[in-house]
Amino acid sequence: xxxxxxxxxxxxxxxxxxxxxxxxxxxxxxxxxxxxxxxxxxxxxxxxxxxxxxxxxxxxxxxxxxxxxxxxxxxxxxxxxxxxxxxxxxxxxxxxxxxxxxxxxxxxxxxxxxxxxxxxxxxxxxxxxxxxxxxxxxxxxxxxxxxxxxxxxxxxxxxxxxxxxxxxxxxxxxxxxxxxxxxxxxxxxxxxxxxxxxxxxxxxxxxxxxxxxxxxxxxxxxxxxxxxxxxxxxxxxxxxxxxxxxxxxxxxxxxxxxxxxxxxxxxxxxxxxxxxxxxxxxxxxxxxxxxxxxxxxxxxxxxxxxxxxxxxxxxxxxxxxxxxxxxxxxxxxxxxxxxxxxxxxxxxxxxxxxxxxxxxxxxxxxxxxxxxxxxxxxxxxxxxxxxxxxxxxxxxxxxxxxxxxxxxxxxxxxxxxxxxxxxxxxxxxxxxxxxxxxxxxxxxxxxxxxxxxxxxxxxxxxxxxxxxxxxxxxxxxxxxxxxxxxxxxxxxxxxxxxxxxxxxxxxxxxxxxxxxxxxxxxxxxxxxxxxxxxxxxxxxxxxxxxxxxxxxxxxxxxxxxxxxxxxxxxxxxxxxxxxxxxxxxxxxxxxxxxxxxxxxxxxxxxxxxxxxxxxxxxxxxxxxxxxxxxxxxxxxxxxxxxxxxxxxxxxxxxxxxxxxxxxxxxxxxxxxxxxxxxxxxxxxxxxxxxxxxxxxxxxxxxxxxxxxxxxxxxxxxxxxxxxxxxxxxxxxxxxxxxxxxxxxxxxxxxxxxxxxxxxxxxxxxxxxxxxxxxxxxxxxxxxxxxxxxxxxxxxxxxxxxxxxxxxxxxxxxxxxxxxxxxxxxxxxxxxxxxxxxxxxxxxxxxxxxxxxxxxxxx
Numbered sequence: 130x131x132x133x134x135x136x137x138x139x140x141x142x143x144x145x146x147x148x149x150x151x152x153x154x155x156x157x158x159x160x161x162x163x164x165x166x167x168x169x170x171x172x173x174x175x176x177x178x179x180x181x182x183x184x185x186x187x188x189x190x191x192x193x194x195x196x197x198x199x200x201x202x203x204x205x206x207x208x209x210x211x212x213x214x215x216x217x218x219x220x221x222x223x224x225x226x227x228x229x230x231x232x233x234x235x236x237x238x239x240x241x242x243x244x245x246x247x248x249x250x251x252x253x254x255x256x257x258x259x260x261x262x263x264x265x266x267x268x269x270x271x272x273x274x275x276x277x278x279x280x281x282x283x284x285x286x287x288x289x290x291x292x293x294x295x296x297x298x299x300x301x302x303x304x305x306x307x308x309x310x311x312x313x314x315x316x317x318x319x320x321x322x323x324x325x326x327x328x329x330x331x332x333x334x335x336x337x338x339x340x341x342x343x344x345x346x347x348x349x350x351x352x353x354x355x356x357x358x359x360x361x362x363x364x365x366x367x368x369x370x371x372x373x374x375x376x377x378x379x380x381x382x383x384x385x386x387x388x389x390x391x392x393x394x395x396x397x398x399x400x401x402x403x404x405x406x407x408x409x410x411x412x413x414x415x416x417x418x419x420x421x422x423x424x425x426x427x428x429x430x431x432x433x434x435x436x437x438x439x440x441x442x443x444x445x446x447x448x449x450x451x452x453x454x455x456x457x458x459x460x461x462x463x464x465x466x467x468x469x470x471x472x473x474x475x476x477x478x479x480x481x482x483x484x485x486x487x488x489x490x491x492x493x494x495x496x497x498x499x500x501x502x503x504x505x506x507x508x509x510x511x512x513x514x515x516x517x518x519x520x521x522x523x524x525x526x527x528x529x530x531x532x533x534x535x536x537x538x539x540x541x542x543x544x545x546x547x548x549x550x551x552x553x554x555x556x557x558x559x560x561x562x563x564x565x566x567x568x569x570x571x572x573x574x575x576x577x578x579x580x581x582x583x584x585x586x587x588x589x590x591x592x593x594x595x596x597x598x599x600x601x602x603x604x605x606x607x608x609x610x611x612x613x614x615x616x617x618x619x620x621x622x623x624x625x626x627x628x629x630x631x632x633x634x635x636x637x638x639x640x641x642x643x644x645x646x647x648x649x650x651x652x653x654x655x656x657x658x659x660x661x662x663x664x665x666x667x668x669x670x671x672x673x674x675x676x677x678x679x680x681x682x683x684x685x686x687x688x689x690x691x692x693x694x695x696x697x698x699x700x701x702x703x704x705x706x707x708x709x710x711x712x713x714x715x716x717x718x719x720x721x722x723x724x725x726x727x728x729x730x731x732x733x734x735x736x737x738x739x740x741x742x743x744x745x746x747x748x749x750x751x752x753x754x755x756x757x758x759x760x761x762x763x764x765x766x767x768x769x770x771x772x773x774x775x776x777x778x779x780x781x782x783x784x785x786x787x788x789x790x791x792x793x794x795x796x797x798x799x800x801x802x803x804x805x806x807x808x809x810x811x812x813x814x815x816x817x818x819x820x821x822x823x824x825x826x827x828x829x830x831x832x833x834x835x836x837x838x839x840x841x842x843x844x845x846x847x848x849x850x851x852x853x854x855x856x857x858x859x860x861x862x863x864x865x866x867x868x869x870x871x872x873x874x875x876x877x878x879x880x881x882x883x884x885x886x887x888x889x890x891x892x893x894x895x896x897x898x899x900x901x902x903x904x905x906x907x908x909x910x911x912x913x914x915x916x917x918x919x920x921x922x923x924x925x926x927x928x929x930x931x932x933x934x935x936x937x938x939x940x941x942x943x944x945x946x947x948x949x950x951x952x953x954x955x956x957x958x959x960x961x962x963x964x965x966x967x968x969x970x971x972x973x974x975x976x977x978x979x980x981x982x983x984x985x986x987x
């Protein structure tokens with residue numbers, strides 16, 4: 130077998146692109162695209178396919194993937210999964226469609242997923258945290274086949290982007306408008322693990338003087354690849370557009386109801402940590418599949434009679450099942466009004482309702498510290514050293530003298546009986562979101578200036594519950610991933626309930642000045658303000674959440690009135706242009722009240738008050754500059770290319786450090802509180818280089834190479850006396866001494882330095898072949914960089930056959946075969962990295978899978 134380094138391949142292809150450009154210095158003048166309007170290189174599937182689209186006459190680095198290329202990756206694919214081929218973007222998940230949010234991970238230029246901004250048709254989608262509190266994922270906001278394009282700004286988003294989390298770039302998803310003619314679209318996918326996906330859409334065409342609409346629906350079912358869990362759901366979209374002399378009115382509605390089986394991560398220990406060393410290279414255990422629906426086997430052959438998992442498995446014990454259930458209703462109305470020859474006004478109102486649950490059913494023993502606090506009548510009078518420890522239900526602690534072994538065993542058996550007699554217990558995090566908002570902007574053309582003034586306001590009411598349910602040994606059918614526990618049973622207890630009311634206000638003012646035919650300058654600023662109030666109508670019982678006596682409550686108001694941006698582009702000749710952009714951004718605090726990451730889940734009121742007074746929100750300065758190329762090289766050969774350099778100063782990094790962890794991150798279900806602290810700065814330097822070469826309609830080659838160096842600028846402490854404080858100095862080395870975590874000078878874990886993406890498409894009508902290669906370099910798996918996971922290279926393929934109209938009376942008909950992970954590569958996909966330095970968790974890469982799709986349009 131001949132092996133070729135993806136990085137060497139990228140270098141060679143870039144050199145070839147440069148040589149082709151140099152070989153043709155003469156060219157015809159091309160008209161530049163409208164300001165800030167991405168240039169669609171492929172608006173129709175028959176054009177041959179182009180995956181890279183470079184924006185023109187914009188001061189930021191932006192790339193776009195159009196609808197036809199999104200569906201080639203895999204029909205029905207998530208918009209976030211689709212962007213993994215774009216430069217500087219890492220998106221990984223164990224789910225081939227990218228739907229599963231529990232193990233999804235995004236990095237763009239060193240910023241993680243919840244430090245980016247996301248919109249759909251300009252509607253804010255929140256920060257994409259798995260624990261719902263302020264939004265929904267793009268795939269829940271719009272059916273994949275209705276996505277017209279996705280635009281990724283890898284450096285910094287536009288000032289008007291309605292987001293309170295975009296420290297880094299933005300991901301903008303756009304739904305397609307109704308067609309101007311009557312039409313029916315249909316798609317059916319079948320494939321590995323019982324996959325069946327059905328999509329249908331009906332367009333009305335134009336009627337009644339500028340009206341058009343469509344309605345569409347999708348149904349998806351599939352089995353999880355490593356256990357008998359079903360992925361599934363229903364989704365519906367409707368869109369109405371009225372376009373006439375009075376302006377454009379758009380109405381949109383989305384309904385989504387989905388269930389996603391989750392994946393359990395494998396916990397790895399470093400040999401130097403004193404734990405059991407797990408050889409990552411062997412990927413053992415590669416998966417931790419759930420037992421569902423083998424209820425009796427799980428109880429009798431895996432769990433002990435007291436609900437304890439095998440001690441030898443430690444943190445890598447297996448749960449019965451885990452899943453995410455989400456139901457969303459999203460609607461918006463937009464009015465784009467021409468107020469005069471040079472004045473326009475656009476206003477959008479939106480509403481989003483979500484309810485859902487994250488569910489884990491697993492060993493009672495792994496949650497015994499919580500269950501005993503609520504279900505043991507003698508708990509309050511027990512000495513603390515006589516209370517059961519994790520995975521030791523019914524086992525008397527060695528230091529306990531108040532209980533005999535027989536008494537401890539009896540107490541453990543009573544707890545099994547109190548939780549249904551099965552030895553299992555179910556924990557849920559249940560969510561509700563009701564948010565509404567208004568986005569409005571006025572744009573005026575004054576001479577060579579286009580001035581825009583606008584704002585965004587949102588009111589969000591969000592609630593989270595942590596509840597626990599019995600698993601009845603006589604009625605295991607009620608313990609299933611496909612039923613909301615609250616729909617069929619009363620909880621044993623509600624451990625806590627958190628509520629938050631959050632108001633967002635963002636204003637922006639921007640001037641786009643066309644200084645000359647070649648030079649465009651853009652400058653402006655935005656404001657970002659958040660008023661957040663969080664409280665707990667139900668507090669956890671003392672002892673059920675580590676040492677916490679009460680979760681904190683209170684208000685935090687964060688306001689930054691001047692976040693500037695300035696940039697420019699210079700178009701040399703209609704084919705080459707340079708650009709630069711400098712921008713400051715801030716990320717507001719997460720008002721999530723059911724886990725770490727936000728101020729409201731610190732371990733005490735005093736810790737919250739101290740952070741409210743002294744804590745600082747994360748901010749960033751992003752500097753980027755680049756060169757774009759669009760050339761006709763002659764002989765029906767076209768080139769699009771972009772090279773982009775960026776530098777980021779990321780300040781006041783926040784880290785949630787566990788203060789009383791209930792197990793290792795990613796392994797347990799008991800959980801614990803954390804301290805949210807500022808732990809210093811990060812400096813990032815990087816380069817993205819990407820190009821697409823097109824040889825007529827026959828062949829296209831896309832390649833993107835990215836280099837990212839993101840380094841911490843200080844160590845931090847993790848002791849009770851000085852938790853989280855940045856030291857400001859670099860100790861160096863790998864040993865943790867005196868509670869100091871030596872992170873200074875270390876690369877951000879989870880984000881690779883090198884990435885390379887390649888897409889080659891061959892179109893010999895009626896057959897099209899596409900190969901997609903995705904190289905992800907080595908990633909560090911600890912903050913101290915003394916453990917890492919090796920690089921991976923995944924290959925996917927697509928074979929499409931267009932069916933001629935002479936054979937079927939349809940406007941378009943196609944049969945396609947997609948194969949993901951063509952070489953059946955094993956390795957690490959998502960990394961889960963906690964604040965500890967002795968371990969990390971990793972999710973597996975999904976195996977080779979195939980999908981066959983028939984799609985048609987009439």
